[in-house]
Amino acid sequence: MISLLLAFAVGSLFASGAYLILRRGQIKLILGLALMSHGVNLLLFGSGRLIEGRPPIFVNKSEYAQTIAWNLPADPLPQALILTAIVISFGITAFVIVLVNRRHTVTQSDFVHGELVPLLREGDPFDFSNSSETDQYDWLAYEVDEVYDSDEILPGLPPLPPSERDESTAMEEDQYQWP
Amino acid sequence: MALSANLLAVPAAGPLLTAALILLFARWGGRTLIRHQIALTTLALCVNLVVAVLLFRATAVQGERFVLQLGAWSAPFGITVYADGLSATLLLLTALVSLAVYPFAVATIDYHRARMGFHPLYLFLLTGVNGAFLAGDLFNLYVFFEVLLMASFVLLTVGAQPAQTNSGIRYVVLNLLASTVFLVAAGIAYGTLGTLNMAQIAERLPLASPAVRTVFAGLLMVGFGSKAAIFPLFFWLPASYHTPPPAVTALFGGLLTKVGVYTLFRSFTLFFPELLLSWQPTLLTIAGATMLVGALGALAQPGIRRVLSFHIISHVGFMLMGLAVALSGNNLAIGFGLGAAIIYLCHHMIIKTALIMAGGAVELHMGSDRLASIGGLVSRQPFLAFLFFMAAISLAGVPPFSGFVSKLSLLQITLDTRHWVVSGVSLFASLLTMLNMMRLWRESFWGDYKRPSRIPSRILQSGLRQQLMLTPVAVLVLLSLALGIWGEPAFRLSMQVAQQALDRQAYIEAVSPSTQFSTRPANGLVALSGTDGMNSPQVVAGFATPTLFISQ
Secondary structure (H helix, E strand, O other), X not given: OHHHHHHHHHHHHHHHHHHHHHOOEHXXXXXXXXXXXXXXXXXXXXXXXXXXXXXOOOOOHHHHHHHHHHOOOOOOHHHHHHHHHHHHHHHHHHHHHHHHHHHHHHHOOOEOOOOOOOOOHHHOOOOOOOOOHHHHOHHHHHHHHHOOOOOOXXXXXXXXXXXXXXXXXXXXXXXXXXX | OOOOHHHHHHHHHHHXXXXXXXXOOOOOOOHHHHHHHHHHHHHHHHHHHHHHHHHHHHHHHOOOOEEEEHHHOOOOOOOEEEEOHHHHHHHHHHHXXXXXXXXXXXXXXXXXHHHOOHHHHHHHHHHHHHHHHHEOEHHHHHHHHHHXXXXXXXXXXXXXXXXXXXXXXXXXXXXXXXXXXXXXXXXXXXXXXXXXXXXXXXXXXXXXXXXXXXXXXXXXXXXXXHHHOOHHHOOHHHHHOOOOOHHHHHHHHHHHHHHHHHHHHHHHHHOOOOHHHHOHHHHHHHHHHHHHHHXXXXXXXXXXXXXXXXXXXXXXXXXXXXXHOOOOXXXXXXXHHHHHHHXXXXXXXXXXXXXHHHHHHHHHHHOOOEHHHOEOHHHOOHHHHHHHHHHHHHHXXXXXXXXXXXXXXXXXXXXXXXXXXXXXXXXXXXXXXXXXXXXXXXXXHOOOOEOOOOOOOOOOOXXXXXXXXXXXXXXXXXXXXXXXXXXXXXXXXXXXXXXXXXXXXXXXXXXXXOHHHOHHHHHHHHHHHOOOOXXXXXXXXXXXXXXXXXXX
C-alpha cells in the first residue's frame, strides 16, 4: 500500500516537474528541476525497504539471526544516497538560480526566447537568442581592451598604439556592420 | 616494476587537492598569485600525465587490472575504484588533452576570468572526468558526473556574457535532466538488484527479470547517450559550445562527450553485452542518424567553432557504430568493432582538440569566427594555416593520419558484418566532413585578407603567446600523425584493450564483490530472479550491511 502511494508520489513529481520545465518562464524551470530532483530522491527512498521499527545495525550475530528469521532488517544505504543527491541538487539549484538571475539582468525578461523567433535565423537552427551578433563577441572586445593591454601575466605583447588605448573609442570603432 | 593500486587515487585526488589549494588564493588573486596558480595547475597536470602513462603501460600494454577498495572495505560495501585498459586509455588521453589545452588557455584566458577561478575549475573538471573513468560503482559514477558537470557549468558561463548565459541555461537544464535519468537508473538498480557496485550488478543482472534489464538498460542508454550527444539527445551541444572562450570549447570538445561514450562502452560491455546483439538494429540506426545529423548540421553552420562542435556529434555516431558491432564479426575477430571504436576515440580526442584550438586561434586573431566575414589568414599566419590544414585532413580521414586508420577499421568491421546501409552512411558522413573542412579552410585562410574587427589583434603577434597557442596544436597533430603511421601496433593495442573490456568475468573476479560472503547471495538470487517489483527483492540487499557486522 505504502509503496503504491510512493509510486504515485514519484510519478506525479516527475510529471509536474516535466510540465514546469516545458513552460517558458525561467522560475518555472527552476521549480520544475527542483521537483524532478525530489522525485528522484523519493525513488531512491523507495529503493530501500519501506518498513518501520527495525534496526539496520546489529551488534551480535544471534540477534541478527533472530531478526532475519522473522523479517528483514532496515536498510540504511538509501538514506545516505538521498543525502548525497540532495546536497548535489541543492548546489546545482543554487547555481541555476544565479544563472537565471544573471540572465534576467542582462535581457530584462523572464522568458526563454524561442518560439516567436524564426527558427532558421542566420542558418543556425539552435540559436534562439535575441542577442545580436556583436553581443556574442563581447568577451573578445573585453579581453582585447582589458587584458592584453597588460604585459604582467605574460610578457611580450607589443603595446597598443595610443589612439586605441582609449577603451570607449575602441568600442565605438568596433561597431562593425555584420553582413 | 609492479604498480601499487593506490596509484589509482592520484588522477582523481591529485587535481582535486591542487584545486582546493589554489582556491585559497584564487579569489583575491593579484597577477603574481595567478602566476602561482598557473604553476600549480601545470604541476598537477604533469603529475596526472605521468600517472596516466604508468597506468596505461601496466593495464593496456601488460593486461593487468587494478582495483582499489578505499579504506580496505571489501567490494560491495566500500567504494571501489577500478582501472583496466579502457579506463587507462581514456585517462591517458584526458591527461594529454588537458595538458595540451592548458598553455592555450593560459595564453588566451583574460585576467578577470582567471581571477574568478578559471584555473581551479580546470582542475575540478579534470577531477570529475578522471573520477568517472575510474568509478567502480554507479553512485560514485553519478557523483563524479556531477563534479564534472558543475565545473563545466561554471567554465561555460564564467564571464557571464549574454550569449554565455543564454546557452548556459540550455546546457545546464538538458544535462541535469540526463543526470536525473541516470540517477533513476541507479535507484532502480539498487531497488531491484540490491547493489550499486558495478561488478555485482554485472553478476546479478543476468538473473534479473527481462523487464528490469530492459528498463535499466534503457535508462542508462538515455542518460549516458545524452551525455555523449547521440542522435535525438544532442541538442545541448550545438547550443552551447560556441559561446565560451575557445580554450574552454577545446577542453569540452576533447573531454566531455567522451565521458558519455566511455560510460556507454563500459555499461554495454559489462552489464548487458547480450543487448549488443538484440538491440543492434536500434544502435546502428541511432549511430547512422547521429553521424548524418552531425555532418549535415555542421554544413549549415556559419562559424568555425559551430561547425567544429556540430562535428563532435557526427564522430560520436562513428564510435557508437563501433560499439554496436562489438560482438559481431564473420571473418574478423569478436571485439574488432570495439577496438576500432577505441582507436577512433583516441583519434577523435586528439585531433578534435587540436582543430578547435587552431580554430580558436583564428577566431582570436580575427575577432570573429563568422566564415562570411573573415578570410585570407594564410598570408599572415602561415604556420597556423599549416597546422589547421593538417588537423582538418586528419579529421576527414586522409591516409597518413590517424583518421584513416580508425575510419578504415570501422568500415572493415561494418562491411564484414554486412551492415551495408550504415557503412554507406558512414562513408557519406566522411565525405561531408571533408566538405566541411574544405569549407572552413577556404573561408578562413584563402582569398583576400579581411578582418571584421578593427581593434588590432595582438594575440598572435606576441611571440610567447603564439608559441603557447600553437605548440600544443603542433604536438597533437604530430601525435595524430604518429598514431596513423604506427597504425598497426596502435590497433593491436586497442584490440587488446577491447578484449579486456569485453571480458566481463575477469572484471567481476578482479573486483570480487561477493567472495567473502558466498553463502547468502545464492539464496537471494533465486528470489531475485522471480521478482521485478520495487520492494520485494531486497532479499539480497538485506545481507549486505548487517553481515559485515557479524563477521567482525
